[in-house]
Amino acid sequence: MAAGGPPPVLGVDACRGGWVGVLLALGRPSVALFAPRAAELVARAGAAAAALTVVGIDIPVGLSAGGPRQADLLAARELGARRSSVFRTPSRAALEAPTHAEANARSRAAGGEGVSAQAYALRTKVLEVDAWLRDRTAGPRVVEVHPELSYAVLTGAPARHPKRTWAGSEERRAALRAAGIELAGDLGEAGERAGPDDVLDAAVAAWSAARVATGAARSLPDPPEELEDGVLAAIWA
Known part of the structure; x- marks a missing residue:
């Protein structure tokens, strides 16, 4: 990114494996x-760039006890034809169900x-991130x-x-x-393991993370919704 930009940030997307x-x-x-694990990915990024400040991840952060999250409803409304x-x-109870x-x-x-x-197909990754965020005591903002x-x-x-066309x-x-975000043709293991749409999603997630780092991002909802477990849930862009 251009000189004078934000400190190191990471965009993350789930992919096969x-x-x-x-x-x-x-x-x-x-x-x-x-x-293979989100926590490991963030650790690798932190090793590659000191002072990693914000991680933007395309996975729900905060699970409700029952009704829909305001973040999901508002994001769908804003996307119009892309609301699907x-x-x-x-x-949380539904995601923890065995079937x-x-x-x-x-x-x-x-x-x-x-x-x-x-939504159910992503349960393993959603619960993985939920457990990781609950257990950690330090690190970049997620x-x-x-x-x-x-x-x-x-x-x-x-x-x-x-996005898949x-x-x-x-x-x-x-x-x-x-x-100002250029992606090389050879991305090493990431390019071999992740689909093109996953890489592009991670890249724009990093763009939003940079906006969070500089205070330019907005949240849906604003302010974030406090869920029953105390997590402040919002989608940032």
Whole structure:
């Protein structure tokens, strides 16, 4: 990123087999990293760039006891035609259910909706991050981001094309390039393990993390919603 930019930040996205991250550090090219666990990825980024300040991660941070999170509702509203990219985060009890059917039953018993297959498929990673954040006592600030919301803020409008299409990939690469974020063709292990859309999502998550670091980001909701477990839940962009 350009001189005078934010201190080191990391954008993180879930991918097959683990997590991919894009590290933005002042005066250095973007670096992509892969690790099987989110905590390990953040540790690797911290080793690569001292004084890592903010981590923007595309995974729910904060789980409700029952109803929908305001962050999910507001992000979907802002994305309009791209609202389907925002899934409603299931309650903690639903995510801890051993089967999708049980998750649906627990969600409805708490007064919520059924749990989508996409949301339940991410349960392992959601619970992994939830446990990590609860156990840690130090480290960079970790905030929740949503790549499609980040791109909408970056460009002024939701993306025109689905991210897994060629047109969608080029649209997002162009937006990142305009923001000063260049991704090399050879990303090493990260490029071999993560899909192109995962890398691009991690990159724009890093862009939002940089905005958080400089105080330019906004949260949905504003102020963040305090959930039953005391976590302040919000999506930042």
